[in-house]
Amino acid sequence: MTGTLFHAILAQTGTGLPTTPTTPTPTTTPASTFPTILLTALIFSSMAIAVIILFLPERTRDQRGRIRIMGLVGAAIPMLFTLGGLNFQVSQEFSGGTVSFEEKHAWVTSFPIHIDYHLGVDGISLPLLLLSTVMFTVAVLAAWKNETRPRLFFVLLLLLETGVNGTLCALDGVMFVLFWAMELVPSFLLIAIWGGTGRLRAAQRYLVYGLISTALLLAALLLLAFKSQQNSFDFDLTNTVGLTPAIAFTGFWLSVAAFAIRLPVVPLHTWMPDAVAEASPPVSAIISGVVLKLSAYGLLRITMSAFPLGVGRFSFVLAVFAVVGTWWGFAGALGTRDIKRLLAYISIGQMSGVLLAVSAGQSIALNGAVLLMLANGFGIGLLLLLAGTLEERARTRDITRLGGLVWQMPRLTALWIVGGLTAIGVPFLAGFAAEFMLFTGAFPVHRWATVLVMVGLLLNTGCVLWMLQRVFFGNAREAFARIKDASTLELFYLVPLAAVAVLLGLFPGRLLPIINNGVLSVVSRINGG
Amino acid sequence: MDAGIGHFLALSALLFAIGAFGMLARRNLLGVLMSAQVMVAAATVALAAFARFGYGGSRPLSGAAFAFFVIIGGAAEVLVATAVLLLVHRRRESLDVDELDDLRG
């Protein structure tokens, strides 16, 4: 991948001639030559491993080690599948069609409204699948030292991964809900068992909000299935049918509410800092970095694709929510002393950017939004894992009680800076291209909202920097004298994550054709395609 | 004036209501059981009356046959109920509806 990129650079730098953007070259190999069981295998391999782990004993050290290895295998297999698929698509430039690796089998046909076993990835879900699988692999490594009930932990984590990957691959409404809700219980338990002191309440809130979101989503999908007269939950079919405005608006708001709860959008966000702060580091990284991205994905996949009328009609309202979200995220980040809560608020602010892109409904903005999901996922995920390592060492997450840690942990500090700069969109890191495209795309539609969101995100930047400065800089403190820098294991999973953030910032162009391919199909619905 | 279907049905309804009251109001479970039999009797009266005055429609006397089975079923029910009540009484020394309150939220 990078090889071809450098080749391209050299080819272009060698001449002073005008350069043309690389156009996708049509290839003759159709995507369907790839084995079409790929996605099923990808989704369910982690579940299968989880089942195997369920039957492994965990009494001795060796046995626990075996469980960890299995956990890693269970997370790595989907990642390898995803990388393979991504590589394939990068070389194909998605010329085989919008959706690839498609699997479609009739599932439930006895009912008036059919359900299909329909999987497939397009340009939106494939990069997110990369995010998900990488983050899960990293989370397994981050939980390597966990000695309390590792079996249950890995089982739940892998089940969670199945749910997340399934949601990303589902192309049928019922399957989407199925996987969407499937992650609910594992993540609930993951918070409730391995979290901090307030974990039970946090888990309970997480659960209730998640359930409400699922119910709203189900209502929206049922409405869609019933009113589109297509007799199927399949996204392919239902999405093509025009709905009456009243129905479209109702469905739009139902789905927006469902996803807004989990995105989260202010004022439905209050559960989120709680859950992120109380969950253990790998879990909070997964929840904030991956699981919450699913709702952003859902906004694109369901809200925009199925209820484009609503997006057009209520675009301004969404933009207002986006503005409020960024500013609220900023204020919350400024007002908290807990590092993880701060990161959660930053995430809230950034995800409001996705909402802005959705409200704009422009392809450039949506491309930026997808990139932003990736950047935020990797960046916030990295930061939350780092917060975990920090808390493990310093025994506190209170910013005011930390300081001067760079003396003890320079490597981790460097990673913190990479993560922070990624999150705030500094050039050549992952957030940069995302925010730039997002703003560029959204500005023509919502000028003032875009400006306000930009300012809000700028202020978010300040919060991150301030936090970094207070925690890491300043005089070395006696209390932290015994703190050690990153261990090899930690570097082993943190550095690749940082590297991904950097690579994504350096070469977003490699992903953009893929992403755009998916975004175009969404945008075409908005424009009445 | 001969007694017509209406009379029998009125009697049946009355008996049913009385039985219902007994079921709800009697304190002793044996009394509840007896009241239940009043309700069953109310139903048989209605069935028999329909069989007589309605002539059973296309199926003559079906109602009367139904009443027959109801009576037999009622007897079986009383038998089992009595046995269970005796069992409970043996354990609990009480058959009062408000004292047997183990099963609660």
Next chain:
Amino acid sequence: MYNLAWAVVLLPLGGFLFAFLPESPRRAAQVCITFTAAAFVVSMILLLYRVAHVKDNPYQALITFWTFDPGTKLQGGFISDFHAQIGVLVDNLSCVMMAVVSLVSLLVQVYATGFLRRDEGGYTRHFAGLVMATFAMLALVASPNLFGLWVFWELLGVCFYVLVAHWWDRPEAAAAARRMFLITRIGDLALLLGLVFVFAKFAASVAQVPAAAGQTATDPFNFFVMEKQFSGAIAGHVAGTGPRTLIILALLVLLAAAAKSALLPLHTWVGRVFEEAPAPVTALLSTVTMSAAGVYLVARMYPLFEVAPHVASVMAVLGALTAVIAAAVAVAQNDIRRLLAWSTTSQVGLMFAALGTGAYSAAIFQMITHAWAKAALVLAAGSLVAAYRTTDIREMSGAWQHMRATSRALAVAAASAAGVVLLAGFWSLGAILAGVMRNQFPNGAHVAGWVQALVVVCVALTVLLGAVAPMRMFFQASLGELPRRRGFQPQRVREVGARVVRPTALLAGLAALGGFMGIPGVRAGFSHFVFAGTTRGADDHALAGLVVVGVLAVAGAGVAWAAHTGRVKVPSTGRAGALVAGGLRLDAAYDWAVANTVLRAAPVVATVDDAVRERVLDEVGEVVETAAEAGRRWQVGRIDAVTVSAFAGVVLVAGAVVLGATGHLPFTGATR
């Protein structure tokens, strides 16, 4: 040949990457310096080639950072590809800038090897940061489009965030870095908005612009494309745009430049940075990078300001006021670092005043001469501070005997900065004054007469006042005997070594002699090489400018001498004096404003969140739970509860259904 521009840009980046390879910090510094030196050499080659081939068209080469075809109509009905390209542009301006930037950076780095102690932590980081900042600035000046410029503009900010916070164990240093970063982020944001605005307004019409050689016709951010777009917009040829569009865009660009270059009222970070950052960082920052970036941005976007003369007027006034106020404040400073900071602000203000009145060449010229002089001053000041262990110039004296070379450099650089006759500053200040008096943009536009009058007066005043501060600093520090005070170590007042002295001296030499390249009337002069528009403007008022500047500068130097000898009191007492001496206290005002708005509001938000979560949303759940609990308690175990509820329910339901069926119930919704 022009491909060498890639080498200029990328060599410092290579230096950055290779700086981490060697184990020893010294080697790392050497690597950085070597790469920077190579970049300087190549840039000189490039410059000389360009001088020889001045008729060539500008050269561009691009890397497509990312691009894609959105493939759909945007709202408003236009179609445009999106380009995010970075690359190199070689024209006269960028050639000159590259050479100056790499030269100053090289000298600063050499100085830094002597200035910083190697055993200190962060040595390597410091050099890596310097070379990375050099890369960012080189790439910035070489950018052929606004997008690339913005990218490196941001990168520059990040680099200096790290550099300024070099001594990050001091909270003040970190705070200064943060303050700088956040204020310049305002500029970044403005520039980003400008980019977005350009795309929104001009992306549709790029297809109409004929592609010049070496350009991508469809990139709306390209400077040459934009130039055509702007003239098209003012002529009404671009749909959806007009003078208002241009004014908004120009204001955004001006805001960006003002934040980066620290014009009033966004100047507050400069003083803190001068106080907290190491001298090499300050030298680099105040001369050819941060301050220069803003000036360069305006210079690059000059076609925009030509067609938006109102904004140009604003810029001129802003620059002029900044110049004169900062110069006045600088006079009142006793802290050597603050003095230099205000002096820098003042000089940058002059550049903006020049740019705002059409004196394009003069501004660039001033930027370059100022770079040399101010770099020399800052480096020399750094040496002095290190020697005297104080930053108060009143506590320094007698350097002439013990630090001869530094003092000489200081003298020359101060005189040059003051505009003493025949030194570099003299020529450039003269050019600025002449340009301001000329008041003509390349396209013939000009700012209003009263604006011009104001600007001329301000510039003249600035020259007078601006001469005082550096000269006073020189007199105070160099002349006289060594101070006698408790704890002072006279033996420390000596030259550190050649690595410190030589760069300073070299820069001072440039500050002395470099001005001859810009003597008006000379055919190969600076303004013949770097100018805005297609043809060079006239040289009116050149002599007048020079004469005025010469007189004023000498007068200023005299005032400085008078102040040094005590015949003139520096106004540092009284309310106004304190305000001036304290640098207008705007930063404190900002702090107060932030602390009393945002920081007050933020905890409220967290409280509101908690309250919403616990008082409202949890309460809703609590209501259900209470109902459930009540229902559970209501489930008394007694047996007649079963029968009563069942029978009552049956009667109610059956009754309702029967009554509903016979129409006796008002609600018939159930019977559908």
Next chain:
Amino acid sequence: MSVNGIVFYAFAAVAVVAALGVVGLPELRHAAYALAGMGAAVGLLFLLVGNELLFAVQILVYGLAVPAVLLVAVTLVGGRSRDQGAGWLSSWWPVAVLVAVGTGALLLGVVAVSGDVWVRGDYALDGKAVTQPMGDLIFKRYALPFGVSAVLLLTALVGAVAIGRRDDLEDELEAAEAARRHREERMRRRREDRERARAAQRPAAVAGQAEGE
């Protein structure tokens, strides 16, 4: 008013009075007698509608067998509510009155407005014996219910015996049962103690955790 009518009213009155006795007599023994009386009265009403078979079965089952079984049961349990002072009515009897009145009103109301909705056939009862047709019905058309009724009675009998008999093993089982309950009780107490101890240790700030079961 014809003889038929008079007889109906007489038997109906007896049935109602007896039913009231069943629900209203404080002594269960008396109530059982009243049940027998009601059974007999209803049986006579069956005779009035000309169904000898039903009459016979009703008299046998509800006039004799059921009251007898119940009387035995009453005797075994002691005849009346243990708590004499609390009376024979449960404490919720006003609700019961309401419900019963509602039931009666509903049924009687519907009967009152439904004079002509009932199916009318052409089968004339007068002068025809119903026992033979009844037998045909029960043994042919309703052979399946008949068989099932037999199974039902068998079940009831076996069940009554199985539930009602007092086994030798019962004491032993009871002891085991008591041990189970005792153990559960002990565990519950211990757990509550632990909960209290934990709650006492925990600072108020993290009381949220106390919620966990």
Next chain:
Amino acid sequence: MHAAMLAATTTVSTQSSSPFGPLVDLWPEGILLAGALVCIALAALRPRTGIATYQWISGFSIVAAAGTNFVYLRGMPTRAASPGYVAYANGLVVDRFTLFLTATLCAFALFTVLLGTLLSERIRTHLGEYHAFLLLATLGAVLLVSTREMISMFVAVELLGVSTVLLVGTVKTARRGGVAAVKYLVAGMVSSGVLLYGLALLYGIGGSTDLIEVAHTATHANAATVLAMSLVLLGLLGKVGVVPFQRLLPDTMQGAPAPVLGFVASLGVTAVLGLFLRVAVTAFPAVQSNWTALVALVAAVSMLYGSVLALRQQSVRRLVGHLVLAQLGVTLMGVLGWQQDKQGLSAALFALATSGLAVIAVAAVITLVEASGTSDSVQSWRGLSRRSPGSAAALTAALLSIAGLPPMIGFFARIFTMEAAVLAGYAWLLVLALVCTVIGAVAALRLVRAVYAAAPDEDALPLEEPGTARAVLAVCGVAVVGLVAAVQPLLALASGGAGAVIVR
């Protein structure tokens, strides 16, 4: 003996007869009865017989009874126009509906039998009778789902009810068992009375005990018809245990021995609700809007009551009971879309079969847990996942299935019933069902949280897991998840059954 007697009677068969001739339509019933009789006889002759023997006998009977389904199925007409074999004046209808439910009921009964091992110590004085009652209750249930005639219906209801009472009270020494039996009995008397009076009125209107004929005769939506309909349906629903008999299931489940708990909440509920489906769609074409309104009302209130009250239950058994109640409400919601094109009945049948499996799984876990001496309070179930990971996993899956959460099979049941209700025009019920699903899921997950997130009591014993119970647990637990892959076949079967029950 009975078989012989039955064989001797002539039948009134109106439609096609089975491959065995009319008299042998009672194969499953006969086998079950024979099994019961063998059990009774064995108990009388050899009182010391161990439970394994009885389990073999009962299991064999049940499997054989279910096996005859295949024989029936072989010659079963597929066209809805001639839905199956009919005998005894519609008292016995063998169609796909019957076969589907018979198989389901037999499965439930078989699981219950297998769970009995852990109960055997406590009922060793009447092991034979216990199994006989199980088989007889199954017999009653099978009869219930294969009749559309009042008298057969009533007698079968009585048989099922009497057997269930005996089963609930089967642990004579248990403090709560007897009370639960009494409660079940008393509630059963109320519902029997209501049902009986309704049937009497219906007979008066329709002039026949055959519901088909009643449907043909009772063509006016007058007050009497509506009242009869209401009473019949409410009586049947009372046997099921939904609102207004909302206390029946939680109370019975709280007091009954654990295997019987599952039996009542799966087999008992399924049988009566199956009958309810048949009666509702067969007998009341004239008052269709009224009975759907009634069902909608009952469904709504049941869902709401069950899910809300489940939230704070202290007893695991009552918690499950309320969840089942809510699930029954959802099932009833499917009945609203009873017409063939809306597939509501298939949804309801699907829901019954799947939720029964889940309930049995929960019952199996309760059996195991209580056999280790743990009480049924949620508190004492804390940390179960460490005492028995398998049970905890199966319990979680089953609870989520009952609560209707994805990706369990119960979710599909909910989706289908919701769809059917919406197709029938009850969108408001969909909204309510979603709300209730959320609440019910919270309630279910409260138990899951206790099972997983808390530490077990120090003195809690590890669970003993005898083979049969573990097998039941494994089968049901896997089925609850794994049947997701087989939704379509199962639904197709249910759909075939639903198609048969609608008589045109």
